Amino acid sequence: MDLRQLEHFVTVADEMHFTRAAERLFISQSGLSASIRALEKELAAELFIRNTRRMELTDAGRALLEESRRTLASAAAARDAVAAVRGLHRGTLRVGTEQCLGVVDVAAELARFHQAHPGVELSVQQAGSAHLVEEVRLGRLDIAFVAEPAQPPEDVSFLRLASEPMMLICHPEHPLAGREQIEWAALAGAAFVDFHPSWGSRRTTDRGFAAAGLSRAVASEVNDVHTLLDLVGRGLGLAVVPGPIARKKAHKLSVVALPADAPRWDVAIARPDTATTLAAAEFLAPIRKRFKA
Structure with missing residues:
Protein backbone atom coordinates (compact mmCIF):
# COMPACT_ATOMS: atom_id res chain seq x y z
CA MET A 1 0.00 0.00 0.00
CA ASP A 2 1.43 3.40 -0.95
CA LEU A 3 0.27 7.01 -0.75
CA ARG A 4 -0.68 7.10 -4.42
CA GLN A 5 -3.10 4.20 -3.90
CA LEU A 6 -4.66 5.96 -0.93
CA GLU A 7 -5.03 9.14 -2.98
CA HIS A 8 -6.75 7.11 -5.72
CA PHE A 9 -9.08 5.52 -3.17
CA VAL A 10 -10.02 8.83 -1.50
CA THR A 11 -10.71 10.47 -4.86
CA VAL A 12 -12.99 7.64 -5.96
CA ALA A 13 -14.75 7.77 -2.57
CA ASP A 14 -15.28 11.52 -2.98
CA GLU A 15 -16.64 11.27 -6.51
CA MET A 16 -18.36 7.86 -6.28
CA HIS A 17 -17.63 7.66 -9.99
CA PHE A 18 -14.53 6.14 -11.61
CA THR A 19 -14.60 8.32 -14.73
CA ARG A 20 -14.79 11.61 -12.80
CA ALA A 21 -12.16 10.42 -10.34
CA ALA A 22 -9.80 9.46 -13.16
CA GLU A 23 -10.27 12.90 -14.74
CA ARG A 24 -9.41 14.59 -11.45
CA LEU A 25 -6.32 12.45 -11.05
CA PHE A 26 -5.24 12.79 -14.71
CA ILE A 27 -4.93 9.05 -15.16
CA SER A 28 -6.80 6.54 -17.29
CA GLN A 29 -9.93 4.91 -15.91
CA SER A 30 -8.42 1.46 -16.46
CA GLY A 31 -5.32 2.49 -14.50
CA LEU A 32 -7.45 3.79 -11.64
CA SER A 33 -9.56 0.63 -11.57
CA ALA A 34 -6.39 -1.48 -11.46
CA SER A 35 -5.05 0.59 -8.55
CA ILE A 36 -8.25 0.10 -6.54
CA ARG A 37 -8.34 -3.63 -7.30
CA ALA A 38 -4.73 -3.98 -6.14
CA LEU A 39 -5.56 -2.14 -2.91
CA GLU A 40 -8.58 -4.37 -2.29
CA LYS A 41 -6.46 -7.46 -2.93
CA GLU A 42 -3.77 -6.29 -0.51
CA LEU A 43 -6.37 -5.57 2.19
CA ALA A 44 -8.37 -8.72 1.41
CA ALA A 45 -11.56 -6.66 1.48
CA GLU A 46 -13.91 -5.01 -0.98
CA LEU A 47 -13.95 -1.24 -0.56
CA PHE A 48 -16.88 -0.37 -2.83
CA ILE A 49 -20.26 -1.87 -3.62
CA ARG A 50 -20.63 -1.48 -7.37
CA ASN A 51 -23.79 -1.91 -9.43
CA THR A 52 -25.18 -0.45 -12.64
CA ARG A 53 -26.94 2.45 -10.89
CA ARG A 54 -24.62 3.65 -8.15
CA MET A 55 -21.56 3.06 -6.01
CA GLU A 56 -21.21 3.15 -2.26
CA LEU A 57 -18.55 2.37 0.31
CA THR A 58 -18.53 -0.92 2.18
CA ASP A 59 -17.96 -0.94 5.93
CA ALA A 60 -14.29 -1.65 5.22
CA GLY A 61 -14.21 1.24 2.76
CA ARG A 62 -15.69 3.68 5.27
CA ALA A 63 -13.12 2.62 7.88
CA LEU A 64 -10.28 3.01 5.41
CA LEU A 65 -11.50 6.41 4.20
CA GLU A 66 -11.07 8.16 7.54
CA GLU A 67 -7.61 6.68 8.07
CA SER A 68 -6.61 7.48 4.49
CA ARG A 69 -7.52 11.14 4.93
CA ARG A 70 -5.41 11.30 8.09
CA THR A 71 -2.49 9.54 6.42
CA LEU A 72 -2.52 11.83 3.39
CA ALA A 73 -2.79 14.91 5.63
CA SER A 74 0.16 13.67 7.71
CA ALA A 75 2.19 13.04 4.57
CA ALA A 76 1.46 16.59 3.36
CA ALA A 77 2.47 17.94 6.77
CA ALA A 78 5.73 15.96 6.60
CA ARG A 79 6.52 17.41 3.17
CA ASP A 80 5.76 20.88 4.50
CA ALA A 81 8.09 20.37 7.46
CA VAL A 82 10.94 19.62 5.09
CA ALA A 83 9.94 22.51 2.83
CA ALA A 84 9.94 24.84 5.84
CA VAL A 85 13.60 24.03 6.47
CA ARG A 86 14.51 24.59 2.82
CA GLY A 87 12.19 27.56 2.25
CA LEU A 88 8.87 27.70 0.38
CA ALA A 162 -15.76 40.69 9.37
CA SER A 163 -19.48 40.93 10.00
CA GLU A 164 -21.95 43.40 8.50
CA PRO A 165 -25.70 43.66 7.84
CA MET A 166 -27.56 42.20 4.90
CA MET A 167 -29.46 44.83 2.88
CA LEU A 168 -32.57 44.97 0.70
CA ILE A 169 -32.12 46.39 -2.80
CA CYS A 170 -34.93 47.34 -5.16
CA HIS A 171 -35.77 49.48 -8.20
CA PRO A 172 -35.93 53.21 -7.32
CA GLU A 173 -39.64 53.28 -8.23
CA HIS A 174 -40.58 50.27 -6.08
CA PRO A 175 -42.99 51.09 -3.21
CA LEU A 176 -40.30 50.17 -0.66
CA ALA A 177 -37.68 52.45 -2.22
CA GLY A 178 -36.57 55.38 -0.12
CA ARG A 179 -37.39 53.84 3.25
CA GLU A 180 -34.65 53.76 5.86
CA GLN A 181 -35.70 50.38 7.23
CA ILE A 182 -38.48 47.87 6.64
CA GLU A 183 -40.14 45.16 8.72
CA TRP A 184 -40.38 41.55 7.55
CA ALA A 185 -44.13 41.88 6.92
CA ALA A 186 -43.44 44.45 4.18
CA LEU A 187 -41.73 41.71 2.14
CA ALA A 188 -44.62 39.25 2.20
CA GLY A 189 -45.71 38.22 -1.28
CA ALA A 190 -42.87 40.02 -3.09
CA ALA A 191 -40.97 38.42 -5.96
CA PHE A 192 -37.23 38.00 -5.38
CA VAL A 193 -34.06 37.62 -7.38
CA ASP A 194 -31.48 35.51 -5.57
CA PHE A 195 -28.43 33.33 -5.96
CA HIS A 196 -28.18 29.55 -6.18
CA PRO A 197 -28.92 27.83 -2.83
CA SER A 198 -25.23 26.96 -2.35
CA TRP A 199 -24.29 30.65 -2.09
CA GLY A 200 -23.70 32.01 1.40
CA SER A 201 -25.84 35.07 0.68
CA ARG A 202 -28.81 32.90 -0.30
CA ARG A 203 -28.50 30.73 2.78
CA THR A 204 -28.27 33.75 5.06
CA THR A 205 -31.36 35.26 3.45
CA ASP A 206 -33.32 32.00 3.66
CA ARG A 207 -32.41 31.73 7.33
CA GLY A 208 -33.75 35.22 8.00
CA PHE A 209 -37.07 34.59 6.30
CA ALA A 210 -37.47 31.23 8.05
CA ALA A 211 -36.82 32.82 11.45
CA ALA A 212 -39.42 35.48 10.66
CA GLY A 213 -41.96 32.80 9.69
CA LEU A 214 -42.24 34.09 6.12
CA SER A 215 -42.12 32.16 2.87
CA ARG A 216 -40.93 33.92 -0.26
CA ALA A 217 -41.00 33.40 -4.00
CA VAL A 218 -37.62 33.40 -5.77
CA ALA A 219 -38.68 34.28 -9.31
CA SER A 220 -35.13 34.43 -10.71
CA GLU A 221 -32.19 32.34 -9.53
CA VAL A 222 -28.75 33.37 -10.81
CA ASN A 223 -25.08 32.53 -10.35
CA ASP A 224 -23.61 35.95 -11.01
CA VAL A 225 -23.67 39.19 -9.02
CA HIS A 226 -23.93 41.46 -12.05
CA THR A 227 -26.91 39.54 -13.45
CA LEU A 228 -28.70 39.82 -10.11
CA LEU A 229 -28.11 43.57 -10.01
CA ASP A 230 -29.30 43.99 -13.61
CA LEU A 231 -32.52 42.06 -12.94
CA VAL A 232 -33.27 44.12 -9.84
CA GLY A 233 -32.43 47.29 -11.75
CA ARG A 234 -35.01 46.41 -14.39
CA GLY A 235 -37.73 45.96 -11.78
CA LEU A 236 -37.89 42.18 -12.00
CA GLY A 237 -37.71 41.57 -8.27
CA LEU A 238 -36.25 42.51 -4.91
CA ALA A 239 -33.01 41.09 -3.56
CA VAL A 240 -31.46 40.71 -0.13
CA VAL A 241 -27.69 40.89 -0.44
CA PRO A 242 -24.57 41.64 1.61
CA GLY A 243 -23.48 45.26 1.92
CA PRO A 244 -20.56 44.93 -0.53
CA ILE A 245 -22.96 43.83 -3.29
CA ALA A 246 -25.61 46.45 -2.41
CA ARG A 247 -23.00 49.20 -2.65
CA LYS A 248 -21.99 48.24 -6.19
CA LYS A 249 -25.02 50.01 -7.67
CA ALA A 250 -26.18 52.18 -4.78
CA HIS A 251 -26.33 55.11 -7.21
CA LYS A 252 -28.88 53.28 -9.39
CA LEU A 253 -30.79 51.11 -6.92
CA SER A 254 -32.54 51.85 -3.65
CA VAL A 255 -30.82 50.29 -0.63
CA VAL A 256 -32.98 49.68 2.45
CA ALA A 257 -32.03 48.35 5.89
CA LEU A 258 -33.60 45.07 7.01
CA PRO A 259 -35.16 44.50 10.45
CA ALA A 260 -32.72 44.60 13.36
CA ASP A 261 -33.05 40.83 13.91
CA ALA A 262 -31.96 39.95 10.34
CA PRO A 263 -28.98 37.55 10.08
CA ARG A 264 -25.64 39.20 9.40
CA TRP A 265 -23.13 38.62 6.61
Missing part, protein backbone atom coordinates in the same frame (compact mmCIF):
# COMPACT_ATOMS: atom_id res chain seq x y z
CA HIS A 89 10.09 27.30 -3.20
CA ARG A 90 7.53 24.87 -4.58
CA GLY A 91 4.20 23.24 -3.87
CA THR A 92 0.54 24.07 -4.45
CA LEU A 93 -1.95 26.42 -2.83
CA ARG A 94 -5.63 25.71 -3.54
CA VAL A 95 -7.92 28.61 -2.69
CA GLY A 96 -11.69 28.94 -2.98
CA THR A 97 -13.78 32.10 -2.83
CA GLU A 98 -17.38 33.19 -3.17
CA GLN A 99 -17.96 36.08 -5.55
CA CYS A 100 -17.90 39.69 -4.29
CA LEU A 101 -17.20 39.07 -0.61
CA GLY A 102 -16.12 42.69 -0.36
CA VAL A 103 -14.21 42.34 2.90
CA VAL A 104 -10.96 41.11 1.38
CA ASP A 105 -9.50 41.50 -2.12
CA VAL A 106 -8.74 37.85 -2.82
CA ALA A 107 -7.11 38.55 -6.19
CA ALA A 108 -4.74 41.07 -4.59
CA GLU A 109 -3.86 38.59 -1.83
CA LEU A 110 -3.11 35.90 -4.41
CA ALA A 111 -0.93 38.31 -6.38
CA ARG A 112 0.97 39.24 -3.21
CA PHE A 113 1.62 35.59 -2.41
CA HIS A 114 2.63 34.75 -5.98
CA GLN A 115 5.15 37.57 -6.05
CA ALA A 116 6.70 36.34 -2.81
CA HIS A 117 6.57 32.64 -3.75
CA PRO A 118 6.60 32.32 -7.57
CA GLY A 119 7.45 28.61 -7.42
CA VAL A 120 4.19 27.71 -5.68
CA GLU A 121 1.42 26.75 -8.08
CA LEU A 122 -1.86 28.58 -7.43
CA SER A 123 -5.26 27.01 -8.04
CA VAL A 124 -8.42 29.10 -7.57
CA GLN A 125 -12.04 27.96 -7.48
CA GLN A 126 -15.01 30.34 -7.38
CA ALA A 127 -18.33 28.91 -6.18
CA GLY A 128 -20.99 29.21 -3.50
CA SER A 129 -19.88 29.03 0.12
CA ALA A 130 -21.62 25.72 0.88
CA HIS A 131 -19.79 24.02 -2.00
CA LEU A 132 -16.46 25.56 -1.01
CA VAL A 133 -16.77 24.50 2.63
CA GLU A 134 -17.42 20.94 1.46
CA GLU A 135 -14.36 21.13 -0.82
CA VAL A 136 -12.27 22.16 2.20
CA ARG A 137 -13.77 19.34 4.27
CA LEU A 138 -12.91 16.81 1.58
CA GLY A 139 -9.36 18.08 1.27
CA ARG A 140 -9.77 19.46 -2.25
CA LEU A 141 -9.10 23.04 -1.14
CA ASP A 142 -6.53 24.27 1.37
CA ILE A 143 -8.57 27.32 2.36
CA ALA A 144 -11.69 29.16 1.20
CA PHE A 145 -13.08 32.66 1.70
CA VAL A 146 -16.75 32.08 2.50
CA ALA A 147 -19.86 33.23 4.31
CA GLU A 148 -19.63 31.48 7.66
CA PRO A 149 -22.40 28.86 7.93
CA ALA A 150 -24.86 28.83 10.80
CA GLN A 151 -24.00 25.17 11.48
CA PRO A 152 -20.37 24.56 10.51
CA PRO A 153 -19.17 21.00 9.93
CA GLU A 154 -17.12 19.51 12.76
CA ASP A 155 -13.95 18.98 10.71
CA VAL A 156 -13.69 22.52 9.29
CA SER A 157 -12.67 25.57 11.32
CA PHE A 158 -13.45 29.20 10.53
CA LEU A 159 -11.49 32.41 11.03
CA ARG A 160 -13.98 35.27 10.98
CA LEU A 161 -12.75 38.37 9.18
CA ASP A 266 -20.20 36.93 8.37
CA VAL A 267 -17.15 36.54 6.13
CA ALA A 268 -14.64 33.94 7.23
CA ILE A 269 -11.76 31.78 6.07
CA ALA A 270 -12.58 28.08 6.08
CA ARG A 271 -9.73 25.65 6.63
CA PRO A 272 -9.48 21.97 7.56
CA ASP A 273 -9.08 20.99 11.19
CA THR A 274 -6.18 18.79 10.11
CA ALA A 275 -2.71 20.28 9.58
CA THR A 276 -2.58 23.49 7.54
CA THR A 277 -0.11 23.30 4.65
CA LEU A 278 2.96 25.52 4.75
CA ALA A 279 1.77 27.41 1.65
CA ALA A 280 -1.64 28.06 3.24
CA ALA A 281 -0.04 29.21 6.50
CA GLU A 282 2.25 31.63 4.63
CA PHE A 283 -0.67 32.94 2.58
CA LEU A 284 -2.85 33.48 5.65
CA ALA A 285 -0.26 35.03 7.97
CA PRO A 286 -0.55 38.67 6.78
CA ILE A 287 -4.34 38.38 6.40
CA ARG A 288 -4.74 37.07 9.95
CA LYS A 289 -2.51 39.86 11.25
CA ARG A 290 -4.48 42.55 9.40
CA PHE A 291 -7.88 41.25 10.54
CA LYS A 292 -6.64 40.07 13.97
CA ALA A 293 -8.15 36.65 13.18
Whole structure:
Protein backbone atom coordinates (compact mmCIF):
# COMPACT_ATOMS: atom_id res chain seq x y z
CA MET A 1 0.00 0.00 0.00
CA ASP A 2 1.43 3.40 -0.95
CA LEU A 3 0.27 7.01 -0.75
CA ARG A 4 -0.68 7.10 -4.42
CA GLN A 5 -3.10 4.20 -3.90
CA LEU A 6 -4.66 5.96 -0.93
CA GLU A 7 -5.03 9.14 -2.98
CA HIS A 8 -6.75 7.11 -5.72
CA PHE A 9 -9.08 5.52 -3.17
CA VAL A 10 -10.02 8.83 -1.50
CA THR A 11 -10.71 10.47 -4.86
CA VAL A 12 -12.99 7.64 -5.96
CA ALA A 13 -14.75 7.77 -2.57
CA ASP A 14 -15.28 11.52 -2.98
CA GLU A 15 -16.64 11.27 -6.51
CA MET A 16 -18.36 7.86 -6.28
CA HIS A 17 -17.63 7.66 -9.99
CA PHE A 18 -14.53 6.14 -11.61
CA THR A 19 -14.60 8.32 -14.73
CA ARG A 20 -14.79 11.61 -12.80
CA ALA A 21 -12.16 10.42 -10.34
CA ALA A 22 -9.80 9.46 -13.16
CA GLU A 23 -10.27 12.90 -14.74
CA ARG A 24 -9.41 14.59 -11.45
CA LEU A 25 -6.32 12.45 -11.05
CA PHE A 26 -5.24 12.79 -14.71
CA ILE A 27 -4.93 9.05 -15.16
CA SER A 28 -6.80 6.54 -17.29
CA GLN A 29 -9.93 4.91 -15.91
CA SER A 30 -8.42 1.46 -16.46
CA GLY A 31 -5.32 2.49 -14.50
CA LEU A 32 -7.45 3.79 -11.64
CA SER A 33 -9.56 0.63 -11.57
CA ALA A 34 -6.39 -1.48 -11.46
CA SER A 35 -5.05 0.59 -8.55
CA ILE A 36 -8.25 0.10 -6.54
CA ARG A 37 -8.34 -3.63 -7.30
CA ALA A 38 -4.73 -3.98 -6.14
CA LEU A 39 -5.56 -2.14 -2.91
CA GLU A 40 -8.58 -4.37 -2.29
CA LYS A 41 -6.46 -7.46 -2.93
CA GLU A 42 -3.77 -6.29 -0.51
CA LEU A 43 -6.37 -5.57 2.19
CA ALA A 44 -8.37 -8.72 1.41
CA ALA A 45 -11.56 -6.66 1.48
CA GLU A 46 -13.91 -5.01 -0.98
CA LEU A 47 -13.95 -1.24 -0.56
CA PHE A 48 -16.88 -0.37 -2.83
CA ILE A 49 -20.26 -1.87 -3.62
CA ARG A 50 -20.63 -1.48 -7.37
CA ASN A 51 -23.79 -1.91 -9.43
CA THR A 52 -25.18 -0.45 -12.64
CA ARG A 53 -26.94 2.45 -10.89
CA ARG A 54 -24.62 3.65 -8.15
CA MET A 55 -21.56 3.06 -6.01
CA GLU A 56 -21.21 3.15 -2.26
CA LEU A 57 -18.55 2.37 0.31
CA THR A 58 -18.53 -0.92 2.18
CA ASP A 59 -17.96 -0.94 5.93
CA ALA A 60 -14.29 -1.65 5.22
CA GLY A 61 -14.21 1.24 2.76
CA ARG A 62 -15.69 3.68 5.27
CA ALA A 63 -13.12 2.62 7.88
CA LEU A 64 -10.28 3.01 5.41
CA LEU A 65 -11.50 6.41 4.20
CA GLU A 66 -11.07 8.16 7.54
CA GLU A 67 -7.61 6.68 8.07
CA SER A 68 -6.61 7.48 4.49
CA ARG A 69 -7.52 11.14 4.93
CA ARG A 70 -5.41 11.30 8.09
CA THR A 71 -2.49 9.54 6.42
CA LEU A 72 -2.52 11.83 3.39
CA ALA A 73 -2.79 14.91 5.63
CA SER A 74 0.16 13.67 7.71
CA ALA A 75 2.19 13.04 4.57
CA ALA A 76 1.46 16.59 3.36
CA ALA A 77 2.47 17.94 6.77
CA ALA A 78 5.73 15.96 6.60
CA ARG A 79 6.52 17.41 3.17
CA ASP A 80 5.76 20.88 4.50
CA ALA A 81 8.09 20.37 7.46
CA VAL A 82 10.94 19.62 5.09
CA ALA A 83 9.94 22.51 2.83
CA ALA A 84 9.94 24.84 5.84
CA VAL A 85 13.60 24.03 6.47
CA ARG A 86 14.51 24.59 2.82
CA GLY A 87 12.19 27.56 2.25
CA LEU A 88 8.87 27.70 0.38
CA HIS A 89 10.09 27.30 -3.20
CA ARG A 90 7.53 24.87 -4.58
CA GLY A 91 4.20 23.24 -3.87
CA THR A 92 0.54 24.07 -4.45
CA LEU A 93 -1.95 26.42 -2.83
CA ARG A 94 -5.63 25.71 -3.54
CA VAL A 95 -7.92 28.61 -2.69
CA GLY A 96 -11.69 28.94 -2.98
CA THR A 97 -13.78 32.10 -2.83
CA GLU A 98 -17.38 33.19 -3.17
CA GLN A 99 -17.96 36.08 -5.55
CA CYS A 100 -17.90 39.69 -4.29
CA LEU A 101 -17.20 39.07 -0.61
CA GLY A 102 -16.12 42.69 -0.36
CA VAL A 103 -14.21 42.34 2.90
CA VAL A 104 -10.96 41.11 1.38
CA ASP A 105 -9.50 41.50 -2.12
CA VAL A 106 -8.74 37.85 -2.82
CA ALA A 107 -7.11 38.55 -6.19
CA ALA A 108 -4.74 41.07 -4.59
CA GLU A 109 -3.86 38.59 -1.83
CA LEU A 110 -3.11 35.90 -4.41
CA ALA A 111 -0.93 38.31 -6.38
CA ARG A 112 0.97 39.24 -3.21
CA PHE A 113 1.62 35.59 -2.41
CA HIS A 114 2.63 34.75 -5.98
CA GLN A 115 5.15 37.57 -6.05
CA ALA A 116 6.70 36.34 -2.81
CA HIS A 117 6.57 32.64 -3.75
CA PRO A 118 6.60 32.32 -7.57
CA GLY A 119 7.45 28.61 -7.42
CA VAL A 120 4.19 27.71 -5.68
CA GLU A 121 1.42 26.75 -8.08
CA LEU A 122 -1.86 28.58 -7.43
CA SER A 123 -5.26 27.01 -8.04
CA VAL A 124 -8.42 29.10 -7.57
CA GLN A 125 -12.04 27.96 -7.48
CA GLN A 126 -15.01 30.34 -7.38
CA ALA A 127 -18.33 28.91 -6.18
CA GLY A 128 -20.99 29.21 -3.50
CA SER A 129 -19.88 29.03 0.12
CA ALA A 130 -21.62 25.72 0.88
CA HIS A 131 -19.79 24.02 -2.00
CA LEU A 132 -16.46 25.56 -1.01
CA VAL A 133 -16.77 24.50 2.63
CA GLU A 134 -17.42 20.94 1.46
CA GLU A 135 -14.36 21.13 -0.82
CA VAL A 136 -12.27 22.16 2.20
CA ARG A 137 -13.77 19.34 4.27
CA LEU A 138 -12.91 16.81 1.58
CA GLY A 139 -9.36 18.08 1.27
CA ARG A 140 -9.77 19.46 -2.25
CA LEU A 141 -9.10 23.04 -1.14
CA ASP A 142 -6.53 24.27 1.37
CA ILE A 143 -8.57 27.32 2.36
CA ALA A 144 -11.69 29.16 1.20
CA PHE A 145 -13.08 32.66 1.70
CA VAL A 146 -16.75 32.08 2.50
CA ALA A 147 -19.86 33.23 4.31
CA GLU A 148 -19.63 31.48 7.66
CA PRO A 149 -22.40 28.86 7.93
CA ALA A 150 -24.86 28.83 10.80
CA GLN A 151 -24.00 25.17 11.48
CA PRO A 152 -20.37 24.56 10.51
CA PRO A 153 -19.17 21.00 9.93
CA GLU A 154 -17.12 19.51 12.76
CA ASP A 155 -13.95 18.98 10.71
CA VAL A 156 -13.69 22.52 9.29
CA SER A 157 -12.67 25.57 11.32
CA PHE A 158 -13.45 29.20 10.53
CA LEU A 159 -11.49 32.41 11.03
CA ARG A 160 -13.98 35.27 10.98
CA LEU A 161 -12.75 38.37 9.18
CA ALA A 162 -15.76 40.69 9.37
CA SER A 163 -19.48 40.93 10.00
CA GLU A 164 -21.95 43.40 8.50
CA PRO A 165 -25.70 43.66 7.84
CA MET A 166 -27.56 42.20 4.90
CA MET A 167 -29.46 44.83 2.88
CA LEU A 168 -32.57 44.97 0.70
CA ILE A 169 -32.12 46.39 -2.80
CA CYS A 170 -34.93 47.34 -5.16
CA HIS A 171 -35.77 49.48 -8.20
CA PRO A 172 -35.93 53.21 -7.32
CA GLU A 173 -39.64 53.28 -8.23
CA HIS A 174 -40.58 50.27 -6.08
CA PRO A 175 -42.99 51.09 -3.21
CA LEU A 176 -40.30 50.17 -0.66
CA ALA A 177 -37.68 52.45 -2.22
CA GLY A 178 -36.57 55.38 -0.12
CA ARG A 179 -37.39 53.84 3.25
CA GLU A 180 -34.65 53.76 5.86
CA GLN A 181 -35.70 50.38 7.23
CA ILE A 182 -38.48 47.87 6.64
CA GLU A 183 -40.14 45.16 8.72
CA TRP A 184 -40.38 41.55 7.55
CA ALA A 185 -44.13 41.88 6.92
CA ALA A 186 -43.44 44.45 4.18
CA LEU A 187 -41.73 41.71 2.14
CA ALA A 188 -44.62 39.25 2.20
CA GLY A 189 -45.71 38.22 -1.28
CA ALA A 190 -42.87 40.02 -3.09
CA ALA A 191 -40.97 38.42 -5.96
CA PHE A 192 -37.23 38.00 -5.38
CA VAL A 193 -34.06 37.62 -7.38
CA ASP A 194 -31.48 35.51 -5.57
CA PHE A 195 -28.43 33.33 -5.96
CA HIS A 196 -28.18 29.55 -6.18
CA PRO A 197 -28.92 27.83 -2.83
CA SER A 198 -25.23 26.96 -2.35
CA TRP A 199 -24.29 30.65 -2.09
CA GLY A 200 -23.70 32.01 1.40
CA SER A 201 -25.84 35.07 0.68
CA ARG A 202 -28.81 32.90 -0.30
CA ARG A 203 -28.50 30.73 2.78
CA THR A 204 -28.27 33.75 5.06
CA THR A 205 -31.36 35.26 3.45
CA ASP A 206 -33.32 32.00 3.66
CA ARG A 207 -32.41 31.73 7.33
CA GLY A 208 -33.75 35.22 8.00
CA PHE A 209 -37.07 34.59 6.30
CA ALA A 210 -37.47 31.23 8.05
CA ALA A 211 -36.82 32.82 11.45
CA ALA A 212 -39.42 35.48 10.66
CA GLY A 213 -41.96 32.80 9.69
CA LEU A 214 -42.24 34.09 6.12
CA SER A 215 -42.12 32.16 2.87
CA ARG A 216 -40.93 33.92 -0.26
CA ALA A 217 -41.00 33.40 -4.00
CA VAL A 218 -37.62 33.40 -5.77
CA ALA A 219 -38.68 34.28 -9.31
CA SER A 220 -35.13 34.43 -10.71
CA GLU A 221 -32.19 32.34 -9.53
CA VAL A 222 -28.75 33.37 -10.81
CA ASN A 223 -25.08 32.53 -10.35
CA ASP A 224 -23.61 35.95 -11.01
CA VAL A 225 -23.67 39.19 -9.02
CA HIS A 226 -23.93 41.46 -12.05
CA THR A 227 -26.91 39.54 -13.45
CA LEU A 228 -28.70 39.82 -10.11
CA LEU A 229 -28.11 43.57 -10.01
CA ASP A 230 -29.30 43.99 -13.61
CA LEU A 231 -32.52 42.06 -12.94
CA VAL A 232 -33.27 44.12 -9.84
CA GLY A 233 -32.43 47.29 -11.75
CA ARG A 234 -35.01 46.41 -14.39
CA GLY A 235 -37.73 45.96 -11.78
CA LEU A 236 -37.89 42.18 -12.00
CA GLY A 237 -37.71 41.57 -8.27
CA LEU A 238 -36.25 42.51 -4.91
CA ALA A 239 -33.01 41.09 -3.56
CA VAL A 240 -31.46 40.71 -0.13
CA VAL A 241 -27.69 40.89 -0.44
CA PRO A 242 -24.57 41.64 1.61
CA GLY A 243 -23.48 45.26 1.92
CA PRO A 244 -20.56 44.93 -0.53
CA ILE A 245 -22.96 43.83 -3.29
CA ALA A 246 -25.61 46.45 -2.41
CA ARG A 247 -23.00 49.20 -2.65
CA LYS A 248 -21.99 48.24 -6.19
CA LYS A 249 -25.02 50.01 -7.67
CA ALA A 250 -26.18 52.18 -4.78
CA HIS A 251 -26.33 55.11 -7.21
CA LYS A 252 -28.88 53.28 -9.39
CA LEU A 253 -30.79 51.11 -6.92
CA SER A 254 -32.54 51.85 -3.65
CA VAL A 255 -30.82 50.29 -0.63
CA VAL A 256 -32.98 49.68 2.45
CA ALA A 257 -32.03 48.35 5.89
CA LEU A 258 -33.60 45.07 7.01
CA PRO A 259 -35.16 44.50 10.45
CA ALA A 260 -32.72 44.60 13.36
CA ASP A 261 -33.05 40.83 13.91
CA ALA A 262 -31.96 39.95 10.34
CA PRO A 263 -28.98 37.55 10.08
CA ARG A 264 -25.64 39.20 9.40
CA TRP A 265 -23.13 38.62 6.61
CA ASP A 266 -20.20 36.93 8.37
CA VAL A 267 -17.15 36.54 6.13
CA ALA A 268 -14.64 33.94 7.23
CA ILE A 269 -11.76 31.78 6.07
CA ALA A 270 -12.58 28.08 6.08
CA ARG A 271 -9.73 25.65 6.63
CA PRO A 272 -9.48 21.97 7.56
CA ASP A 273 -9.08 20.99 11.19
CA THR A 274 -6.18 18.79 10.11
CA ALA A 275 -2.71 20.28 9.58
CA THR A 276 -2.58 23.49 7.54
CA THR A 277 -0.11 23.30 4.65
CA LEU A 278 2.96 25.52 4.75
CA ALA A 279 1.77 27.41 1.65
CA ALA A 280 -1.64 28.06 3.24
CA ALA A 281 -0.04 29.21 6.50
CA GLU A 282 2.25 31.63 4.63
CA PHE A 283 -0.67 32.94 2.58
CA LEU A 284 -2.85 33.48 5.65
CA ALA A 285 -0.26 35.03 7.97
CA PRO A 286 -0.55 38.67 6.78
CA ILE A 287 -4.34 38.38 6.40
CA ARG A 288 -4.74 37.07 9.95
CA LYS A 289 -2.51 39.86 11.25
CA ARG A 290 -4.48 42.55 9.40
CA PHE A 291 -7.88 41.25 10.54
CA LYS A 292 -6.64 40.07 13.97
CA ALA A 293 -8.15 36.65 13.18
